[in-house]
Amino acid sequence: MDDNDHRAIANRMDLFHQQEEGPGMVFWHPRGFALYRIIEDTIRGRMKQSGFREIRTPQLLARELWEKSGHWEKFAGNMFVIDDDERAHALKPMSCPAHVQVFNKRVRSFRDLPLRLAEFGACHRNEPSGALYGLMRTRAFVQDDAHIFCAPDDVEAEVARFCRMLFDIYGDFGFDDVAVAFSTRPDKRAGSDDAWDRAEAALEAAAKAAELDYRVDPGEGAFYGPKLDFHLRDSHGRDWQCGTVQLDLVLPERLDASYVDSDGHRARPVMIHHAVLGSIERFIGMLLEHHGGDLPLWLAPDQVVVANITDVSAPYAREVASKLEDDGLRVALDLRSDRIAKKIIDARSAGIPVLAAVGEREARDGTVSLRHRDGSQQVVALGDAADVLAP
Ligand SMILES: [Zn+2]
Secondary structure, X not given: OOOXXXXXXXXXXXXXXXXXXXXXXXXXXXXXXXXXXXXXXXXXHHHHXXXXXXXXXXXXXXXXXXXXXXXXXXXXXXXXXXXXXXXXXXXXXXOHHHHHHHHHXXXXXXXXXXXXXXXXXXXXXXXXXXXXXXXXXXXXXXXXXXXXXXXXXXXXXXHHXXXXXXXXXXXXXXXXXXXXXXXOOOOOOOOOHHHHHXXXXXXXXXXXXXXXXXXXXXXXXXXXXXXXXXXXXXOOOOEEEEEEEEEEOOHHHHOOOOEEOOOOOEEOXXXXXXXXEEEHHHHHHHHHHHHOOOOOOOOOOOOEEEEEOOHHHHHHHHHHHHHHHHOOOOEEEEOOOOOHHHHHHHHHHOOOOEEEEEOHHHHHHOEEEEEEOOOOEEEEEHHHHHHHXXX
């Protein structure tokens, strides 16, 4: 396996493993799951700022709902179906139909719109075993799925706002090269030409309002509506499709979503599907390869490892670790009786950005000796270390 394969990187960082009994599934180890949670919380915070409310919907839903939504017909081959004596259920391959159920549970007025719902949806898709590939193609993954239910007039502003958020988030993760594709109506599609005209015009206006530089992919839209796809270019020059914004003309109709408009009439909301990362698993795979495992400090699951130079400094090393932890850093402790040179090599290999070496001199002076990834070193007072590392 190539050294820069995310599976090799994850192995030396001790992030996750996969095994034969769980094809396409992931066993997250403590450090890997810490990374997972940092990413999830980053998105969660951004979504909240953008007016989304987080929900959680069932994993397993009855066949009838998947029939109504159209997934049974289009997607059944990819769904894990569980038959008991009474009726068939399927593990959800996506959260959209469930979100419509939440929308439908109340009588909605135009005053409730736009209603923005987000979920870290645990999805399952029965991918062929030959297609499975580390985190890049799994059978179980979490999608940062979100839906906006809005009036037709709101589409432009909602999409434009979402696009701006998307670029900010990608930049934070170190992806600055983002290509946007605008996919228009395919030959096989649902909905009238008139509805498609309006949907494409609205999405195009939104793309312009967000000042996106996009290419047009004619005929590449989803059967239910046009979409914008966001492709990230990684440090190896490869493109990965992550984010998506899709207008849906079909699902609100099929699942009978409606609201009362300002004239007191029943109207169909527009449903906008979107995701920033797509599959969190796959995004982590990309992120590891993009950074070669050297994640920026804010993302590193362990930000500092405190290592004692000799056994007598172990108590001080413990004190340093607990102080840095109290100051909000994610800290590991290396108290093995190995030489410090070996501990430095191991920290590098585990992708930990900083090693704080402490010996008798540091214990006496109340300092730590910080060794950074780039080879630079500095001695700082223990009380200042957290500020120096994460100002
Ligand atoms: Zn959706």
